[in-house]
Amino acid sequence: MAVRAVITGGAGFIGSNLVDRMLGLGAEVLVIDNLATGHMRNLHLAEGNPNFSFEQADITDAHTSSLIANFRPDVVFHLAAQADVRVSVANPVFDATVNVIGTLNVLRGAVDGGATRFVAAASGGTLYGEVDPSNLPIAETEPWNPLAPYGISKKVMIDYLRSTQSLYGLQTTSLALGNVFGPRQDPHGEAGVIAIFFQHYLAGTTPTVFGSGDQTRDFIYVDDVTAAFAAASGVSGTGALINIGTGIETSVNDLVRSMNELTDKPVEPTRAAARPGELDRSVLDISLAARTLQWKPEVGIHDGLVRTWEWFTGPNGASARS
Numbered sequence: 001m002a003v004r005a006v007i008t009g010g011a012g013f014i015g016s017n018l019v020d021r022m023l024g025l026g027a028e029v030l031v032i033d034n035l036a037t038g039h040m041r042n043l044h045l046a047e048g049n050p051n052f053s054f055e056q057a058d059i060t061d062a063h064t065s066s067l068i069a070n071f072r073p074d075v076v077f078h079l080a081a082q083a084d085v086r087v088s089v090a091n092p093v094f095d096a097t098v099n100v101i102g103t104l105n106v107l108r109g110a111v112d113g114g115a116t117r118f119v120a121a122a123s124g125g126t127l128y129g130e131v132d133p134s135n136l137p138i139a140e141t142e143p144w145n146p147l148a149p150y151g152i153s154k155k156v157m158i159d160y161l162r163s164t165q166s167l168y169g170l171q172t173t174s175l176a177l178g179n180v181f182g183p184r185q186d187p188h189g190e191a192g193v194i195a196i197f198f199q200h201y202l203a204g205t206t207p208t209v210f211g212s213g214d215q216t217r218d219f220i221y222v223d224d225v226t227a228a229f230a231a232a233s234g235v236s237g238t239g240a241l242i243n244i245g246t247g248i249e250t251s252v253n254d255l256v257r258s259m260n261e262l263t264d265k266p267v268e269p270t271r272a273a274a275r276p277g278e279l280d281r282s283v284l285d286i287s288l289a290a291r292t293l294q295w296k297p298e299v300g301i302h303d304g305l306v307r308t309w310e311w312f313t314g315p316n317g318a319s320a321r322s
């Protein structure tokens with residue numbers, strides 16, 4: 001029997017890539033998304049597949065629990081979120097409503113619908129806060145010290161998953177993602193730096209680097225992330241938090257060098273003052289993912305950049321750019 005999977009946030013960047021992976025694995029997929037930042041165009045490969053269905057619904061609406069429960073899912077992948085750090089600072093009540101209350105509604109639907117597994121997107125870039133360099137790469141045992149409201153609401157989400165596991169037996173896993181990039185990442189608003197920069201390379205405009213550019217992040221290609229979600233749905237979560245990254249530190253200046261080479265455009269970014277609250281260094285220890293999920297990143301940053309640039313310059317990227 002085909003696995004029945006609900007994917008919240010399935011019209012978004014990571015969620016839609018996960019939809020394609022799960023349909024490819026033969027699952028029956030229901031996407032729940034209010035299209036706040038997601039787009040139906042991200043689901044063009046899924047539409048028409050008899051195993052695919054879509055409900056435009058808001059996870060903050062209690063009725064959405066019944067939509068999930070009525071589908072009788074085996075697994076719920078929870079990616080719908082208010083995912084913009086700056087929005088969370090400007091409006092922490094809205095952020096908590098989507099990321100905390102919304103998560104509780106999705107958990108309710110999973111429990112009521114008899115799901116056995118629940119895998120959610122947490123944030124490895126914000127959960128731990130600034131970590132002593134001697135503790136890099138960051139292991140899951142590092143204290144959780146998020147600074148922005150977004151990091152806090154995502155941290156609370158992890159606690160609610162653990163609580164639901166102990167109260168109701170639903171097997172839950174939170175994946176603390178590094179900085180994800182790849183096709184369908186929206187280059188508008190506060191998207192990932194790679195999508196924003198590629199947009200500038202295409203438009204012939206100049207990207208801005210905030211601070212020295214020596215700040216590092218753990219950039220991970222979206223296919224590696226969706227593979228981790230699929231793997232996590234197949235093992236018994238222990239209420240665990242698992243880092244998903246590459247374990248490799250890449251600075252923003254390194255990125256610009258690679259992008260210049262790849263696009264054959266000698267872009268010299270504008271430099272601006274560092275933004276308050278930005279971390280100096282962030283890189284994740286991924287040994288727990290290797291042990292528990294038998295997962296490791298396959299694509300890597302170089303090939304990931306090549307594939308992302310191909311997408312941005314191709315026909316599907318054109319609609320995202322406009």
Ligand SMILES: NC(=O)c1ccc[n+]([C@@H]2O[C@H](COP(=O)([O-])OP(=O)(O)OC[C@H]3O[C@@H](n4cnc5c(N)ncnc54)[C@H](O)[C@@H]3O)[C@@H](O)[C@H]2O)c1
Pocket residue numbers: 008009010011012013014015032033034035036037038039057058059060078079080081082083098102121122123124125176177178179180181192
């Ligand atoms: N992109 C990254 O680098 C990254 C890193 C760490 C964690 N995450 C997490 O991964 C998940 C997916 O992020 P993404 O980058 O694909 O962002 P995205 O904005 O493309 O996807 C989020 C999706 O959730 C939907 N959504 C938002 N509010 C909703 C609501 N109230 N009800 C129903 N749907 C709603 C949006 O329409 C969108 O389709 C999020 O939970 C995010 O916090 C992302």
